[in-house]
Amino acid sequence: MGLFNVNASLYADLNLVFQISILILLFVGILIARRKRKFKRHGALMGIALTLNTISIVIVMLPSFLSFSGLFADLSTPAAIVITHAVLGVLVEVLGVWLVANWLVRSDNIKGCVGKRNLMRATLLLWSIELFVGIYVYIMLYVPI
Amino acid sequence: MKMIERMKSQQKLLVFSLILILGVAASSLIRPVLADVPTIENIEPWISGTDTILNITIRHASPTGTHYVDRIEVDINGSIEFTTLFPQATVTFIVPYNIGEVIGTPLVSVRAHCTFHGWSGWSEPLLIPEFTVFLLLALAVLPMIAYLLRSKTHRALKNGS
Numbered sequence: 001m002g003l004f005n006v007n008a009s010l011y012a013d014l015n016l017v018f019q020i021s022i023l024i025l026l027f028v029g030i031l032i033a034r035r036k037r038k039f040k041r042h043g044a045l046m047g048i049a050l051t052l053n054t055i056s057i058v059i060v061m062l063p064s065f066l067s068f069s070g071l072f073a074d075l076s077t078p079a080a081i082v083i084t085h086a087v088l089g090v091l092v093e094v095l096g097v098w099l100v101a102n103w104l105v106r107s108d109n110i111k112g113c114v115g116k117r118n119l120m121r122a123t124l125l126l127w128s129i130e131l132f133v134g135i136y137v138y139i140m141l142y143v144p145i
Numbered sequence: 146m147k148m149i150e151r152m153k154s155q156q157k158l159l160v161f162s163l164i165l166i167l168g169v170a171a172s173s174l175i176r177p178v179l180a181d182v183p184t185i186e187n188i189e190p191w192i193s194g195t196d197t198i199l200n201i202t203i204r205h206a207s208p209t210g211t212h213y214v215d216r217i218e219v220d221i222n223g224s225i226e227f228t229t230l231f232p233q234a235t236v237t238f239i240v241p242y243n244i245g246e247v248i249g250t251p252l253v254s255v256r257a258h259c260t261f262h263g264w265s266g267w268s269e270p271l272l273i274p275e276f277t278v279f280l281l282l283a284l285a286v287l288p289m290i291a292y293l294l295r296s297k298t299h300r301a302l303k304n305g306s
């Protein structure tokens with residue numbers, strides 16, 4: 001039994017809360033960079049968010065994805081949504097690792113990071129879309145009609 | 146100076162990679178059971194006219210409009226039949242399945258398919274009794290005969306005493 005939904009598992013509900021918290025953490029990281037101009041702290045927060053996200057993918061979402069043997073037998077709308085979610089999730093993860101790793105390689109060179117501002121914005125946009133697709137996957141799986 | 150900065154950065158990258166790898170390795174040890182494959186809880190045969198109907202009780206957690214048991218397969222002595230289902234509103238539900246007139250005592254087993262998590266395992270094979278009209282009549286008449294006999298002996302005993 002989940003936290004807000006009797007249908008959902010505790011893992012699913014915790015993951016939902018966790019994912020929303022990670023996105024809030026990302027926005028806090030952005031505020032720190034924009035308003036306070038503390039770029040190192042911004043980078044560290046993004047690294048933490050990325051690590052937490054990776055852990056949540058490995059613990060909850062990947063095993064769940066691999067258990068969907070019935071879904072891919074017929075590539076209907078639910079399957080398409082889940083596959084989009086997985087592909088977008090991997091893309092966000094790769095972009096995130098690329099950005100954080102780049103900063104870590106040359107953490108003194110803030111200018112190099114500033115040059116990647118558009119990529120950061122795109123990653124944040126994709127991450128937010130990904131969260132909404134994830135919430136939709138949750139609704140498909142656990143919210144009765 | 147630059148050399149020291151670069152070494153520090155490389156150290157940080159190493160630590161970040163290590164945390165990421167350790168996080169992934171540690172979390173992959175925890176395997177939450179999320180798979181929500183349906184289970185066949187019970188199969189109850191009953192008779193309607195000359196046909197045998199199986200009341201199949203299925204359990205499938207978290208039914209929704211997209212996540213539900215959409216198909217069941219019934220194996221009757223090796224020959225497989227199926228039926229499709231609409232989304233369910235309850236976790237446990239009964240599907241009546243007509244296997245027609247039974248000749249002999251076939252073995253029946255059932256499995257159910259979830260739109261997300263795929264097939265359940267086959268249920269334990271169940272021996273279906275042959276409910277012929279003669280057998281049914283006998284089953285209905287036998288208790289009546291027993292009752293009549295019992296009241297007759299009861300009366301005889303009473304008269305004797």
Ligand code: HEM
Binds near residue numbers: 087089092
């Ligand atoms: C930035 C990356 C991601 C975000 C923000 C995200 C977000 C979410 C959210 C909010 C949920 C609903 C909570 C839940 O049901 O557990 C969810 C579910 C799910 N996600 Fe993700 N996700 C991401 C990456 C991925 C990846 C890479 C995969 C594929 C391997 C994936 C597969 C799934 C699956 C299968 C579920 C359903 C889990 C369940 O059984 O409850 N997600 N995701």
